[in-house]
Amino acid sequence: MNSPTVLLIDDEETVRQSISQTLQLADIKVEAFSSAKEVLPLLSTSFNGVVLSDIRMPEMDGLEFLDHSLAIDPKLPVILISGHADVSTAVNAIRKGAYDLIEKPFSNILLVDKINRALNQRELSLENRLLKEELASQNHLGPRIIGKAPKILKLRKMITRIADADTDVLIMGETGTGKELVARSLHEQSKRRDNHFVAINCGAIQEQLLNSELFGHEAGAFTDAKQKRIGKFEHSNGGTLFLDEIESMALTTQVPLLRVLQERSIERLGSNKSLPLDIRVLAATKVDLKTAAEKNEFRQDLYYRLNVVTLELPPLRERREDIPMLFQHFVLVATARTKREMPILDSKAVKVLLEHDWPGNIRELRNIAERYVLLGESVGFELQEIMQSNASEEGLSLAEQVAGFEKSVIEQTLIEHKGNLAKVMEALQLPRRTLSDKLVKFDLERKSYLN
Numbered sequence: 001m002n003s004p005t006v007l008l009i010d011d012e013e014t015v016r017q018s019i020s021q022t023l024q025l026a027d028i029k030v031e032a033f034s035s036a037k038e039v040l041p042l043l044s045t046s047f048n049g050v051v052l053s054d055i056r057m058p059e060m061d062g063l064e065f066l067d068h069s070l071a072i073d074p075k076l077p078v079i080l081i082s083g084h085a086d087v088s089t090a091v092n093a094i095r096k097g098a099y100d101l102i103e104k105p106f107s108n109i110l111l112v113d114k115i116n117r118a119l120n121q122r123e124l125s126l127e128n129r130l131l132k133e134e135l136a137s138q139n140h141l142g143p144r145i146i147g148k149a150p151k152i153l154k155l156r157k158m159i160t161r162i163a164d165a166d167t168d169v170l171i172m173g174e175t176g177t178g179k180e181l182v183a184r185s186l187h188e189q190s191k192r193r194d195n196h197f198v199a200i201n202c203g204a205i206q207e208q209l210l211n212s213e214l215f216g217h218e219a220g221a222f223t224d225a226k227q228k229r230i231g232k233f234e235h236s237n238g239g240t241l242f243l244d245e246i247e248s249m250a251l252t253t254q255v256p257l258l259r260v261l262q263e264r265s266i267e268r269l270g271s272n273k274s275l276p277l278d279i280r281v282l283a284a285t286k287v288d289l290k291t292a293a294e295k296n297e298f299r300q301d302l303y304y305r306l307n308v309v310t311l312e313l314p315p316l317r318e319r320r321e322d323i324p325m326l327f328q329h330f331v332l333v334a335t336a337r338t339k340r341e342m343p344i345l346d347s348k349a350v351k352v353l354l355e356h357d358w359p360g361n362i363r364e365l366r367n368i369a370e371r372y373v374l375l376g377e378s379v380g381f382e383l384q385e386i387m388q389s390n391a392s393e394e395g396l397s398l399a400e401q402v403a404g405f406e407k408s409v410i411e412q413t414l415i416e417h418k419g420n421l422a423k424v425m426e427a428l429q430l431p432r433r434t435l436s437d438k439l440v441k442f443d444l445e446r447k448s449y450l451n
Contacts, residue, residue, distance in 0.1 A: 004119045005049035006030040007039050009065070010081070011057045019052070019111070026112045028119070036065035043072045048126060050077040050099070050118040055089070063093060070097045075125045077118040081106075145178070145185055146329055148443055149319035155182070155311060162309055163189035168261060170306045171284040173313030176363030179284035180244060182311060187240040192280060195239030198232050203248030210253050217269035233266050236279050246283040246306075247292055254299045261305050281306075316358040316365060323353050324408040326362065328415065330369030340373055350408050407442040410435075419449035 006023055008030055010016050016032040023030040029049075033039050036053060037060055043051075051069060055062035062080045069078055077099035082089055093101050099118050102111065145156055162169065163186050171179045180199060187197045205213055216231030232241060243249070249257070260266055261281060265274045283306050290307075292298035316323065335341065349372075358364055410428070417423040425435055439446070 003029055003048070004123065006115055006119075007042065007049060007051045008032045009036050009039055009051065009053040009057070009062075010034070011054065015054070022108045022111060023115065026115075028112070028115060036060040036062070039065070040068055040072075043069055043076065045073045045075075045129070046126070047073070047076065048122065050079060050115065050122055052079045052081065052115065055080050055082040055093075063096065066093065066096050066098055075122075075129075077122050079114060079118060145181060146326055147319060147322035148325070149314070149322050151314040152319060152322065155313065158311060159185055160189065162186070164191055165309075166280055167308050168281040168283070168306060169308075170289070170310045171282060171313065172288075172310060173284070173286065174315050174361055175286050176361035177313040177315055178362050179286075179313060180242065182313060183240070183242040183282045183284065186282060187242075187280075190240070190280070192239050196236050197240050197242065198236035199242040199244060200232050201244045203245035207250040207253070210250065211256070212269055214253070215256065215266050215269055218271045228268070231266070231268065233260060233277060233279065234268075234275060238278055240280045240282060243281065243283045245285065247285045247287045247289060247298060251299060254302050258299065258302045258305060261302075316361045320354055323358075323365065324350060324411065326365055327353055327369050328408070328411055330366045331373055332415065334370045334373040338373060403442075406438070407444070410438060410442065411444060414444065414446070414449040419446045421446060 006028055008016060008019055008023075010019070010032070011034050013034070016034070020030050020032050036057060039051065039053075051065075053062045053065055060068075062082075066078050066080065069076055074097065078097075080093050080098050080101045081104060082101060083104040090101050099121070100114055102114065145152065145159070147153075159182065169186065171182050173179050183199070184197060187193060200213065202210065212229065212231070214231050214233055216229045216234055219227050260277070264277045264279070266277060267274055289298050289303045293300040293303045316326075353365075353368075360367075410424070413424050413427050417427065421432070421435065424430075425432060428435070430438075438444075
């Protein structure tokens with residue numbers, strides 16, 4: 001969030017200067033305006049601050065401004081100032097939804113106190129709204145980013161914050177870390193969710209075909225162009241275009257891409273007609289584009305144009321606490337698809353999963369989980385080979401291994417008994433208090449396993 005700000009509205013310059021100085025001395029950021037109409041475009045549901053407005057003003061008075069501001073966000077704190085306050089004015093203002101009303105003359109202490117209270121309420125309101133949005137995104141039927149590691153929690157929060165923004169986003173991460181999953185999550189949580197999500201792998205298409213694939217072409221534009229073709233940019237109009245492995249894009253294609261990002265319009269190959277676009281572009285890379293640009297392997301101007309907002313995806317080795325949860329998730333998906341019984345994950349398998357470095361990241365983990373379901377016990381030989389190849393590296397402590405295994409067993413039992421704690425207690429031979437303590441310790445919520 002931006003730093004909390006007070007938007008001060010008063011048509012008298014001396015009043016604006018006096019109040020601004022008072023708030024600044026109290027370390028409160030303030031921006032002053034002489035007209036209420038100037039402030040309305042600055043308001044939104046994400047505005048982090050409050051409004052302090054005089055009631056008696058030309059063009060638009062404080063009560064009319066209050067109506068407009070609360071139509072934008074009913075939770076926005078608006079404090080009104082009146083030099084002619086009476087009972088009916090105060091009652092009318094509070095009834096309309098004003099946070100408070102101050103009568104001139106007022107003390108600086110009173111003003112600062114009311115402003116700080118309003119700022120605190122606004123911060124709480126924005127945090128609650130963000131939490132609700134995050135909860136809604138977790139329950140959404142679209143892509144789910146699973147995990148409780150700090151870097152994943154931060155990533156999910158960032159996705160929620162920028163999902164509805166129209167700014168382009170650069171997604172960075174090693175192979176298999178889930179870059180397309182993040183891109184789809186951004187799309188599904190945005191206002192563009194009902195329109196196309198179009199994904200294209202820039203490294204999987206020959207250089208000479210990529211321009212046609214992206215921009216489309218008119219009939220006769222080149223030898224094999226027998227009919228008009230709609231390109232990916234045009235097809236994603238109104239929605240989201242995901243450019244994976246953008247580092248593989250030829251420099252000759254990067255030039256027209258930069259123009260599209262700047263002008264939001266394209267021309268099909270063989271056409272002179274400019275077509276306006278309303279799209280959001282998400283680009284993904286597994287390399288450091290800044291370093292690539294310094295080596296002239298990627299255009300610097302395109303890098304800086306893409307690098308407005310960057311999301312960095314952690315490799316699986318930096319979020320080991322999520323490995324058992326992710327493995328169980330992929331096992332559940334595989335058993336549902338293949339209609340097989342869920343195999344039991346023994347302590348040796350958990351130890352191997354936690355100690356492996358996962359160079360293929362989540363993609364590699366998913367493949368192992370699917371083979372585990374299909375091959376059952378025989379997959380243990382493969383896991384044993386992984387463990388042996390990793391034996392020279394420093395492993396986890398005994399406490400970490402035990403905790404990982406213990407959490408995995410409890411989670412597996414919760415899944416099997418669909419969150420029924422009585423059956424879980426019986427299966428694990430644990431008293432209720434012990435089970436409750438372990439659920440808290442491992443951040444496991446019963447309601448997540450109810451069917």
